[in-house]
Amino acid sequence: MDDIQIFHDSHNIQLRNPFGAVTIGTKVRIRIWTSKKCSVYINLINFYNNQVEVQMNEIGWNGYVNSWVYENEIDTSNCFGLIYYYFRVNYCGRNILYGNNIESLGGEGQTYFNDPKSYQITIYSNEKVPNWYKKGIIYQIFVDRFFNGNKEGKVLNPKKNTFIYGKWDDDPMYIKDEQGNIVRWDFYGGNLLGVKKKLKYIKSLGVSTIYLNPIFDSPSCHKYDTGDYEKIDPMFGDEEIFKELCSEAEDLGMRIILDGVFSHTGSDSKYFNKFGNYDSLGAYQSLESPYYRWYRFNDYPKLYEAWWGFSNMPNVDELNPSYLDYIIRNNNSIIEKWLKLGASGWRLDVADELPDEFIKILKKKLKEVKAEGVLIGEVWEDASNKYSYNRRREYLFGSELDSVTNYPLRQIILDLVRNYIGNRYFIKKYMSLKENYPKEYFYSTMNILGNHDTERVLTILNNNISLLKLAVVIQMTLPGVPLIYYGDEAGLTGGKDPYNRKAYPWGKENKDILNFYTKISNIRASEEALKSGEIKFLDFNNEVLGYERLIGNEKIVVVVNTMEKKENISLYDVNDGNTVIDLMSNDKRYEVKNSQIEIELKSHEYKILKIL
Known part of the structure; x- marks a missing residue:
């Protein structure tokens, strides 16, 4: 008996249409190809783990793909959140299971003897994310470590039994007892007045959103142990300076997002x-x-x-009625108060530990108070199928978050530039996120390379500035909202907490890195194709990562050589009349010959090419 060949690819529009996540009510056509005529069944598992098996319709023999074609249409009108599916093929009395690949990354699947991995379809209600956030760049500030706006660096309202560093550029440290408990909190003296005085500098980086780590009254330097949600920490300032900061930032085209620690x-x-x-x-x-x-x-x-x-x-x-009233539901609740004083959104610390009901109530309130406000969640994994505290989470289905931290993207960018993975595996992992996330949220993810919870990106890359530039090029040219963690653009280094929270090195910046960040972030801020264009990956048959960003008649091509050796590539389908400009190299132009461009990429070199 000849073996039967089975094939399904969730990224192939012939086999699953439409691609990726869909809005509620969309009909999704699923097809599978087999080399022999057989009986094919699709197993559907809903958000609540209820499962049903349905026989697929035989479409007939397709000579073009040299296969029998079987089809089923999934009506998502009464579906919620997620549908998982896999196939059972019965051939000559033998049952063969076919599902997602072993890593559950979508795309081409594989056969199984039992327990097949399922494919995922995300189903959501189409809520819009405000353009000011979605098309912007974020600058994250750990307030105590950014800038002291007081004359002669006077520390504002120092706390009892704390440690004040003697010099702004001292390395951070913790003072602990024998049990490892912190006995004296350490401060540099950064404050909101300092942020206000540096707004023009922040704007020079192409930034449109400033995300502040917690600023409310608290004994610690990090403020994740809130003492009073109603009050700015007196070391940082007061309500008046906060209002001024928000107002002056908005005058410069920037908005302020606060860190909400509500678990x-x-x-x-x-x-x-x-x-x-x-x-x-x-x-x-x-x-x-x-x-x-x-x-x-x-x-x-x-x-x-x-x-x-x-x-x-x-x-x-979090669901205690009194707590809900205080944080969210009351008139002038914590959420409402700070939005009315000038904040434009909240980033929810440890979103996994907040009940879905809490996040939904908070989102509803936020939009009532400020329709253009945004709600971001700290989520470390794929947020579309996150499972925590014994339940599936509902972050991206429309009634909760506008954006999530994109740690999965951070990981594959850093792995790629360090050659831990190749460009094909990078694309495979990336396409998994693209498939699982609703498009509105995929273009709104907070794309980080580092923050207050990770080692500094330059330290992770062993102080290799060439690798840093490659990572930032990828970060700044992919869909989503790039985040600059204060000081990364100045070449700050540091391992895990507290060393990743050094003070900004004013006057001692690495000018090469700073000039690079300023250039590329402003390119990102000015090119619509990079902010909202479609993405299409290119195949160069080597380890050069390449992709196009397309919107209307605009096209930008990004190529990145992560290898130690020189690589030559060709770009095809370029009209001979097109002008090709290298945006990062003082507008260098490339010549188009026979509808293609020949490009030499040196070791660790990149190009951002605009085709006009």
Whole structure:
């Protein structure tokens, strides 16, 4: 008996149409090819893990693909979130299972004896993300480490029992006891006035959005242990300077996004008040506290649920009615107050630890207060199919987040430029995200190379500036919203926390890196094809990564040589009358001959070519 050949490719429009995520109500046509006539069934699994098997319709023999074709149409009108599918092929009494590839990356599948990997279809309601965010560039600021706007660097309202660095360029450190607990928090003295004074510098990088790490009252330098959501930390400033910052930023075409830490508070807060530093009656102090039911105590008061076991960050019950009212639902709630004072959105810390219901209520409130506001979630994996705390998450289906942190993209960019992976595997991983994410969200992801939770990108790349430039070129020319972590553009280095939170090196910037960032970020900010164009990958039969960004008649081609050796490539289908400009090399022009361009790429060289 001859073996039967089976083939399905979720990226091939003949076999799955339309490509990728679809809006609710879209009919998705699924086809599979087999080399022999047989019976084919498709198994469909919905968001709630209910499964049904349906026999596929035989379309007949297709001589062009030299296969029998079987088809099924999935009506998503009554579907929610995700549909998974795989196939069962019955040939001569033998059952063969066919599903996604072993890494579940979409595209070409494979046969299985049992437990096949399923393909994913994401189904969503089409909510629009504001263009000011989606088409922009983000600059992330860890406020204490950015700039002190006071005369002669005076530190504003230093806290009791803290450590102030003697020099702005000192390396950060933690002062801990024998158990590893931090006993004195460290500060450099950066503040909101300092951010305000550097707005023109930030704007010079092509930035349209400033994302501030937490700024509310807190004992720590990082502020992820909130003491009072209603108050700017006095070391950073006050409401008045915050309003001025938002207003002056908007005058320059930039918006401010705040970090919302709502899965836990600080133990040293007016809500918990473990150390009695606030005038309030805290949950730790009394069962009669208005905040008592916000927290989960195992043995009152000393044993309580804390974020990842850190006793200075007691977890809250986000769906407690009183907490919901305070943070979201009340008039002038925390969400509403800061939006009305000038913020244009929130980034949700540890979104995985916030219930979906909480995020939905917050999103609804945010849009009521500021229709053009945005909600971003910290998610470390593929956010379309994230599973956490024993449930599938609903981040990208339309009623929750506008954007998520794109850690998967960060990983494959850094792996590519270090030659841990090749360009074909990079494309395979990238296309998996493109397939799974609704297009509106795919073009809104927060595309990072580093932030306050990771090692500095230059340190990861062993201080290799050539590799840094390759990584940034890719980051700045792919769909999504590129993020610059303060100081990366100046050549800051540093390993894990606290070394990734050094002070910005004013006056000691690496000019080569800074000039490069300024040039490429402004190209990104000015080219519509890079902000919203379609992406099409090119195949050069070598390890050169290439892709086109296309919108209307505009085309930009990006080519990146990650190898140590020189590579030669040809670009085809270029009209002889076209002008080809190298945007990064002082508008160098290329000659088109016989509808193609010959390009030599030196080791670790890149080109961003605009075809006019």
